[in-house]
Structures are given as C-alpha cells and as structure tokens.
Amino acid sequence: MTNFKKITEEASNHNDLEKMDTLSILQNMNKEDEKVAKAVALTIPQISTLVDGLAERFNKGGRLFYIGAGTSGRLGILDASEIPPTFGMPFDRVIGLIAGGDSAIRKAVENAEDNKEQAWKDLLAHNISENDVVVGIAASGTTPYVIGGVQEAKKKGLLTACITNNPGSPLSQAVDIPIEINVGPEFLTGSTRMKSGTSQKLALNMISTTLMIKIGRVKGNKMVNMQLTNNKLVDRGTRYLIEELQLNYEDAEAALIKYGSVKKAIDALK
Structure with a gap:
C-alpha cells in the first residue's frame, strides 16, 4: 500500500x-x-x-x-x-x-x-x-x-x-x-x-x-416493464403500444390497463 x-x-x-x-x-x-x-x-x-x-x-x-x-x-x-x-x-x-x-x-x-x-x-x-x-x-x-x-x-x-x-x-x-x-x-x-x-x-x-x-427488462429502447404509477407513465406506455402495435390511443390505453405493463400487452396482442 x-x-x-x-x-x-x-x-x-x-x-x-x-x-x-x-x-x-x-x-x-x-x-x-x-x-x-x-x-x-x-x-x-x-x-x-x-x-x-x-x-x-x-x-x-x-x-x-x-x-x-x-x-x-x-x-x-x-x-x-x-x-x-x-x-x-x-x-x-x-x-x-x-x-x-x-x-x-x-x-x-x-x-x-x-x-x-x-x-x-x-x-x-x-x-x-x-x-x-x-x-x-x-x-x-x-x-x-x-x-x-x-x-x-x-x-x-x-x-x-x-x-x-x-x-x-x-x-x-x-x-x-x-x-x-x-x-x-x-x-x-x-x-x-x-x-x-x-x-x-x-x-x-x-x-x-x-x-x-x-436480463430482458427492455425492448428496443423502451422501458416496457415500468410501473404505471402515474398519468405520465400511463401515457408513455400507451404511446409505446401505439408505436409497437399500430393501435389507436383509446385501444392502446385500454390494453395497457388491462394487462398491467407494456410487455404483457405486447406479448398478449402481438
């Protein structure tokens, strides 16, 4: 030393x-x-x-x-x-x-x-x-x-x-x-x-x-497993789904809320 x-x-x-x-x-x-x-x-x-x-x-x-x-x-x-x-x-x-x-x-x-x-x-x-x-x-x-x-x-x-x-x-x-x-x-x-x-x-x-x-917690460049703890994050997740699945805003938001995360919604719907 x-x-x-x-x-x-x-x-x-x-x-x-x-x-x-x-x-x-x-x-x-x-x-x-x-x-x-x-x-x-x-x-x-x-x-x-x-x-x-x-x-x-x-x-x-x-x-x-x-x-x-x-x-x-x-x-x-x-x-x-x-x-x-x-x-x-x-x-x-x-x-x-x-x-x-x-x-x-x-x-x-x-x-x-x-x-x-x-x-x-x-x-x-x-x-x-x-x-x-x-x-x-x-x-x-x-x-x-x-x-x-x-x-x-x-x-x-x-x-x-x-x-x-x-x-x-x-x-x-x-x-x-x-x-x-x-x-x-x-x-x-x-x-x-x-x-x-x-x-x-x-x-x-x-x-x-x-x-x-x-370890698979990111898809592309998106935080697809983020917790949906406020309106800003729900909106962000909704826009991720619009981009990934070509849904309209209302359907994307409904899917996000139903499945609880961007990743789960993509896995279920794609």
Whole structure:
C-alpha cells in the first residue's frame, strides 16, 4: 500500500474561490466536471466484467447489493430505489445499504462508517447467498464499513466489486473487480460529493441499466416493464403500444390497463 495516494484529498486546481465572481466559480466548476465522463470511460472494461458476472448470477436468482457511507451510500440507495419503478423488478433484487442505517440517508450518523464489521451484519440480515453480488462504493477507498463488507463477502465466495476514486486504494485491493475512476482533485478540496459523486452516479447508471437490458427488462429502447404509477407513465406506455402495435390511443390505453405493463400487452396482442 506504500504507493497509494489519496487523489481525492489533493488540493484543488483552483484557489481563492471566495475571490471569484459567480460566473467564474460556475465556469471553473464546469471545467472540472468535463473531466468526469472521460474518467468513467476508462473504466468501461471493468464495468463490463462486473455486469456480465452480475447477469449470470441474477439469472440464478441472485441479487445486487450496494454498500457505502455518506454520499456514496446515498447514491447506491438512489440507484437501487429506481429499479422497481423503471424496470418493474421486485424491490428486493437491487438493494442499497448505508452505514448507520436508513436514518443516515437524510442525516449523517457519527462514526457509522468506521465500524468494519457492521456491513456484513447488514448483509446477513438479507440472507446473503453465493449468487449475490456486493459492490462497495467509497470515493476514498478507505472506508472501514465498506472494506469490511466486501472482504467478508469475498471470503464467502460472493462476487465483489467496488467503485472508488482513488486507484490502488485498500478497497480496490479487497475486491474481485475494482472500478477506479480517477477524476482528479475536487474543485472544492476534498468535497467528494462533487466530481467523485458524479462519477459514481454515472457508473451506477451504467451498471444497473445494462444489467436490466441483459436480463430482458427492455425492448428496443423502451422501458416496457415500468410501473404505471402515474398519468405520465400511463401515457408513455400507451404511446409505446401505439408505436409497437399500430393501435389507436383509446385501444392502446385500454390494453395497457388491462394487462398491467407494456410487455404483457405486447406479448398478449402481438
């Protein structure tokens, strides 16, 4: 670990922020943000390996667990919470866990991330099994809660991965598939809710969306399994059916409501 350097703690490339006018602050922040997608692009081979391993286990009934603390934990929970409405999956197939429990989603829980044993206890509460996959998220790559969780998961034979912004970190060394996104120092020194958090969100979008495509939850480019929880989504689903089945609006809407999803309506009527 002697070569490990915390890039996320290095001084910003910009100084005297308080002396900048508003426009300069925003322009300089945006210049830093431009680096994020390019940094994520360099990790696509590792993300691909993770998704393929995930799909294989998902098709055997496995689940995807994200574990993290602070911003990283919240981003994992955000991604997990969007899977049921977007893809019609049960809520317990992609699960986000945060150090300190659900109360930490809104309010920081002191010292929660420093407990190295707690993540595995949190995973055990979900009857973790060998077909499950655990992805640890930590910008620093040094969060004890996350490292302890993935280490124990790997010992038990689960596939493990991480998303971190410090290459060569202890977290990277602890997993099967390290996704190391080097976005450089933050605009506001050490504030990993910024570029680091943005890069994590991009990676999470890629992981979960590609997984859902590979297991058949998407048709063409449409969310054909989305939950019809409001008028906007019913209208969207109706238009999908019009396009796919050449129905008029009223018949398409009636079919959608009858069958409960775009996919079921297509399967029944095509």
